[in-house]
Structure formats: structure tokens, C-alpha cells
Amino acid sequence: MSAPTTPSGGEAPLVTIRDLVKRYRQGRGGSRAHEVVAVDGVSLEIRAGETFALVGESGSGKSTVAKMLLRLEPPTSGTIEFEGRDVWALDRAGLKTLRRRLAIVFQNPVASLNRRRTVEEIIAAPLEIHRMGDRGARRRRVHELLELVGLDTVHARRLPSALSGGQCQRVGIARALALEPRLVILDEAVSAVDVSIRAQILNLLRDLQELTGVAYLFISHDLAVVHSIAPRLAVMQHGRIVEAGTRTEVFGRPQHEYTRALLAAVPEPDPANPFPLRRTKESA
Template structure:
């Protein structure tokens, strides 16, 4: 399968300035040597704890921020080498849905103005043609034509996120980056928006880079999953393989931490001790060794490479072959939140409900 997006050794280090003269005293290594590919119509989920670099990675892929090192190639073209004109044209093909549906919309613009703005900026439609396209986009995300005349404060959180999705789709992208697009929503609304994103992907053939900390939602939407820790990918695998047999101890701990809505169910969960190290001074060797119960001397001095097998299951761990299978206890017990799963089925049977979310 030909890759639309190729990320190679991507890094972003933010300078830390202190003192009256604001001299650089260190670097926050938010993203530090990340590589992956993404094919047309595929969903790659990026998961990990808060502060691991997920959102920074999404912004780097879209060149919303400039990298410290590495490259991002879209259809073979390095986006960081583009001049402003070609980059502006490229932005039609790569869009983002932000996490906060309250902060990401301009309160001074109507919905019609916000959704129609990309059409005007890229010269895609004007006048009546733009108005018709806005109505079409609103219908696509489950909103009514009359919503185009309203302002963001008149909508619920789920409706605002639908507006954000419509705005992202206006320019006709091929890649959509979702920066935790459902994490700020209630469970019932979350189910509707997840279903909406999947329906849009099937209809338009979009590729998704889905940033999330919710492994239940990720299991429902992803084709492959990349697990990040302190700015690096520690495991990258097809979704069934990662959930059934995680190879990295950090992945196993994340999966075992997913709550199960059954108080009678007992599971042996690996407990991670200690705090996440500072990204300003990540530990030498394997960055996870300070919290890993299986760490040995080699882990403390030698950084493991992210190595894939023939099936495409990649892991950055010196001991994964000795430790497999890790005690994640997810194969039989972990799924998307049962309430979310039930609601998804209900909303698929009752499409009219989606317009009110």
C-alpha cells in the first residue's frame, strides 16, 4: 500500500528560557525521533500519557509548528521545504479537528461564515455556490441548514465539534488530524461523533491521524496504534496484534489500566511505580527504565531501536522476546466503554438523533 504521509526521524525541542536576559537553560524534548507512515483511508492512532508529545506530533505533521529535525513527506514532497505559496495549496489536503469545541470556534462568526471561510481562502466557491456548499457540509455532519445563521454559543459541545469537523472538511482534505476530538464530550455524544468520523471516512476515503488517550475509543476506530512515551514511539502495531499481545511493558500497563464496567471482575494489573521523568532531562538508555519492572543494566545505558517484524509489529524494548506475552489482561475483558458501545448501536439505528447532539 502506497503511503500518503511519511514521517522520518521527526523531532521538536522547545527552548526553556530563564532569568532577566531570558537565556536558554535547557530543551523540552516534546518529540524526539519519531518515524511512521500513513496510507490512504487508514487510521493511525497515537496514544500515551499526557505530555508524551502526541499533540505536538500532530501539529508538526501539519507544519503548524516548525521542527527541530526530521522530515514529513506528503505524497513524496517534503512539506518543510515548501515556500508559502505551495504550502498554502497543500493545506487544502491536510486539516485538523481540535480537542476543545468551545475554544476552537470564533465566537464573532456565524457557523456559515466559519464553514465557508476555507472555501473563500482557497478560491473554491463564492456567493450562492459557497452557501450551497456550506449547507451540504452541515448536512454531512448531521446539522440543519438553519444552523448556518447561528453563533457558536447557541450550540452544545457535540454540535460545536460537528461544526469543527465541517470546517475541516470544507477544503476537501485527504488527511484529517484529530487532536483528541472526542475527549471533551460526554459519553453519549462521544459515541455519535465517533460514528460520524467513521462514516465520513468511509464515504470520502480520508486518512486519519487520531490522537487520543482513550484506548477504548482507539480500539474502536484505529487500524494501527502507535504508543508514545516521553517523545518517542515505543510500540507500533496493527490494532488486533497490539491489543491481544502487547510487547512493550508500557503498552501492557496502559491497556491494563482501562476500566472495566463490572465490579465483580478481578484483574492482575501491572502497576507502574514512580513519576514520568522530565522531558527536559529524559533518562539515558531506555526512557521507560525508571518505571519498568523488567529493566536490566542494558536498559539503563542503551537506547532500544524501534524494530518491526514481518507482520509490521514494531517495539522498542531489549527484552520483549523474553517477556512475551505480557500480562495485559485485555484480550477478553477490554473493549470500548460498554455504555459507549450500546449507545453507538442505538444511534446507528436512529440516525435522526445525531442532528441534536
């Protein structure tokens, strides 16, 4: 069922996930009946510099895939390769490299920042952990990153509480980009942001990709946003990829019933036809 979405072209993919499975045991006892299969045989590839979207509703397993890629949760079976190396078989040095080249931006822009640290301290933290440069060099890099994400250097000394939600999300993006990663996981990163700010952030993500060549794994339940930003995507339901392909394929000719149901549920700002992709029962 989970056809791997193989990118065309000869270059080795940045991420290769094969037959990934994650089972959780619920309660005590260890009987198989109490196992929950969160991810069930997922295979996919992400190319360098591209935006790949993982679409699904709550409980579909999309965030669990991200956690295993980030090494926050071990897989039950299957492999995840990043730059051709199995992320769960890395030595110390390899792990350090992974932590530099892979970053994440979370859904809640305010909660994902330490509220007792200034913006400068927050963005400089990954630089300090990886011992990048001296204090002066780190400060210059923080200012560079602030400018990159459209914030002013006066924001550097502020606490997150003095910033708006949109500004906090820019800080989260600056922190993710601090170590020049090759892949940034955006886990519902614009879902909690106001409409007027969402367009700003999506434009910013596009600009940053053009500038740095970073790839995005864009995890979202919002098909309209995914349509706008991701040329390739996979749709997840109950831990499986039920459909994958290019934007033109999945949005233009959805094959799976669940993809059609998701598309039909997207309300468009048009009172004459708020659910344009819904097939009415009368016409069926």
C-alpha cells in the same frame, strides 16, 4: 527503538515521518542541560484513507508531532513528507495545496469556534480563504457540509453559543472537511464530548471516511476509543514511539511495559472486574 510502522501494499504512503526530533530550549543561556526533548526520533507512515492512532499521555509528544505536521512548529531535525513532498521545504503553491489537503479538529469543540461568527461563516471561512466558488456556491457547499455532519440548515444562522457541545464538534468537523482534505488530524476530538454524543461522533467519522476516503490521524489518550476506531496505532512515551503495530498486535500482545501499563489502567464498566487487564500483585 522507533520502528517505523510500514504499511503493507505498494501504494506510496500519504504521510511519511522520519527520525523527527523537536527540542525546546528552556530559559536563557543555551546550555544543553536546559533542553527539553519533546519528540525524540519519531518515524511513522500514514496510508491514504486509513485511521492511524497516536496514543499517549500528556507530555508524551503526540500533539507536538501534529503541530510539526501542520507546520505550526519547525522540527529540530528529521523530515515530514505529505504526498511525497517535504512539508518544511514547500514553495508558496505547495504550501497552499498542503493547507487545502490537511485539516485539524481540536479537543474543545466550543473554544475552537469563533463565538461571534455564525455557523455558516465558520464553515465557509476556509472556502473564502482559498477563493472557492462565488457566494452562492459557497452557501450551497456549507449546506451540503451541514447535511453531511448531521446538522440542519437552520443551524447555519446560529452562533456557536446556541449549539450543544456535540453540535459544535460537528461544526468543527464540517469546517475541517470543507476543502475535501486527504488527512484530518483529530486531536483528542472526542475527549471532551459527553458519552452519549461520543458514540454519535465516532459513527459519523467512520461514515465520512467511507464516503470521502479521508484519512485520520487520531490523537488520543483513550485506549478504548482508539481500539474501536483505529486499525493501526503507535504508542508514545517521553517523545518516543515505544510500540507500534496493528490493533491486533498492540492490544492482543502488547510488548512494551508502558503499553501494558496503559492498558491495565483502562477502567471497564464492570464492577466485578473494573481493571480486567491489570495483573494483580498477588498473582504475580
